[in-house]
Amino acid sequence: MPRALLSVFDKTGIVGLARGLHDLGWTLLSSGGTARAIAEAGLPVTDVADLTGVGPILDHRVVTLHPRVHGGILADRDKAHHAEEMAEHGIEPIDLVVVNLYPFSSDPGIELIDIGGPALVRAAAKNFAHVGVVVDTADYDGVLEMLREGSFGESARRLLAQKAFRITSAYDAAVASWMSDENPRRIDATLPPILTIVAERAEVLRYGENPHQQAALYRLPGAESWWDSATQLNGKEMSYLNVLDTEAAWQLVSRFDRPAAVIVKHANACGVALAPTVAEAYRLAHAADPVSAFGGIIAVNGEVDADTASEISGVFTEVVVAPSFSAAALDILCAKPNLRLIEAVAPFHSMGVNVRSVDGGLLVQTNDEADEPLDDFSVVTERVPTAEEWTSLLLAWQTVAATWSNAIVLANGDVVVGIGGVLRRVTGEGQHVLHPGLGVR
Missing domain, CATH: 3.40.140.20 (AICAR transformylase, duplication domain)
Structure with missing residues (x-):
């Protein structure tokens, strides 16, 4: 009889999945709130503590970290000596692992750094040749359908394992980012020696810069x-x-x-x-x-x-x-x-850096925020600008920071009257369109 281990934070659809597995003859293993939800639905479930002989310890920091759990997941069924060791230690195989992780990005903190969950996910994903891993509630129905049809083969398990490793990678990146933000010294925080970027596809766009190009918008989990x-x-x-x-x-x-x-x-x-x-x-x-x-x-x-x-x-x-x-x-x-x-409703939030792709890597620079106080400016001409001219200069300064080089910006009062972003800086001002109706001479 195949066995499934279910341990989820987001319990959406978990009872339906458990019922479907039970109807197919699977034995259900679980822990904590997931086990309670399954039991309250009237389904038979074995608590992990009964499997390992050890209940949760250290404020539930250790629940599933046990050889009878991970041995059952990681064992290579094609190796005879693995089967012998399992029999020696009373370990039975686990064929399906269903886990989703604590939502660290939405509410970061030490106690929400999931240890047991990622360990289960990575173990099952590593052994996809023999074990299925499900980390997304959207995959529950599809997995059940494949199990009913007998088509839950290695290729399907491999695809689920790919998703699982992406999820754990994103989770670790979120934790690393939070630890960097929590560090008051921010050592190498802006341009770190190792840059980990994990993004989730938020939207498929109509097309790219040209209609024949594909494009999508990706979001950084937890980013404002x-x-x-x-x-x-x-x-x-x-x-x-x-x-x-x-x-x-x-x-x-x-x-x-x-x-x-x-x-x-x-x-x-x-x-x-x-x-x-x-x-x-x-x-x-x-x-x-x-x-x-x-x-x-x-x-x-x-x-x-x-x-x-x-x-x-x-x-x-x-x-x-x-x-x-x-x-x-x-x-x-x-x-x-x-x-x-x-x-x-919200104003623009700067990420602090700008990232562009180059062949084989990324090019990163800090953003030009154009937020220098007036006291930081130096007048290098004989005549000092008037108050009205300072208004124009500051408007031009903020605008030129948002203009691609070579950039020249002309402002008159509260209006930008000319913007140039051209190849030749010597004659760049010739590219400006100046309108006499705006008071420019």
């Missing part, structure tokens, strides 16, 4: 992100460039305390303005370069009202992201079914 607060209220699904440009727009507009509007095209701002109202800020940002703004992404740091929506609706736009939209604004903007409207 403004995207967590974002809700898409209207429009088509996001593409790769939509996400990239929306991120750039929200990052820049989040730097301003006053009502601000940012328009981004191809990851660079083409319009930035501050004003007493969001509507006026958008009008000024758009007027700075209306040609580049066509088909761009708009970000504002205040509510989009009817006035702002009316201004936006007259121009082809891919995405509008804002903290909120008034009911009247939604009536206006939702009349455009393809216009993506994103409501985001």
Whole structure:
């Protein structure tokens, strides 16, 4: 009679799985809350303590770490001397391990560093030739179906083992990241000698930079992100460039305390303005370069009202992201079914570093936050800027930090009137589009 060990934190679907295994003639082994849930459902279950002869010790830090458990999982059924050792020590084989781990990323702490769970998962995954491992509640029905059909073979077990190792790898990375954050000295925390990046696929995007390229958005488990607060209220699904440009727009507009509007095209701002109202800020940002703004992404740091929506609706736009939209604004903007409207409550959270891929590796640099205090600036000309000129300079400084090199930014008052990101820095200013209506001479 095959045996299954079930020990889960998330008990979603576990009783149904246990019942399905029982109906197929499996013996159920379990511990703690999982064993109670199975027993309360009227199913026969053997507690791991009865199997090992030792109950949980050290505040449940040690429950399943025992040769009668791990020996039953790790034994190579094709080796006669393994069978002899199992018989000598009274160890019976375990054929299926069902485990999910403590949710460390959502509530990190020493007592939520799971030891027994990952050990069970890794043992079963290592021995996938003989043992199945299930770490995802979404796989319960599929595994039961394969067991009923007699198709739960090595290829299926290998796929489940791959997922299991990815899960334990992500778990260890989350613990290592937490320990780095908890260390007050932060030794090599920004650019560590070993960089572990584990990401979960959050969304498959429409396409990549071009329609023939595939793309997906991946999230770092446990990482703070403004995207967590974002809700898409209207429009088509996001593409790769939509996400990239929306991120750039929200990052820049989040730097301003006053009502601000940012328009981004191809990851660079083409319009930035501050004003007493969001509507006026958008009008000024758009007027700075209306040609580049066509088909761009708009970000504002205040509510989009009817006035702002009316201004936006007259121009082809891919995405509008804002903290909120008034009911009247939604009536206006939702009349455009393809216009993506994103409501985001949280400001941009910097990860501190920027990562890009190179052949065979990753290129990492710290972010340019453009958060230097005014006292850190040095005037190198004979004439000291006026207060109004300092306002323009600081706006240009924040904008140029978000512009790809070689970057030149011109600002007049609270409006960016020219942005260049070109190959030749000597003649870069010639690429600026300056509009006399904005007061530039």
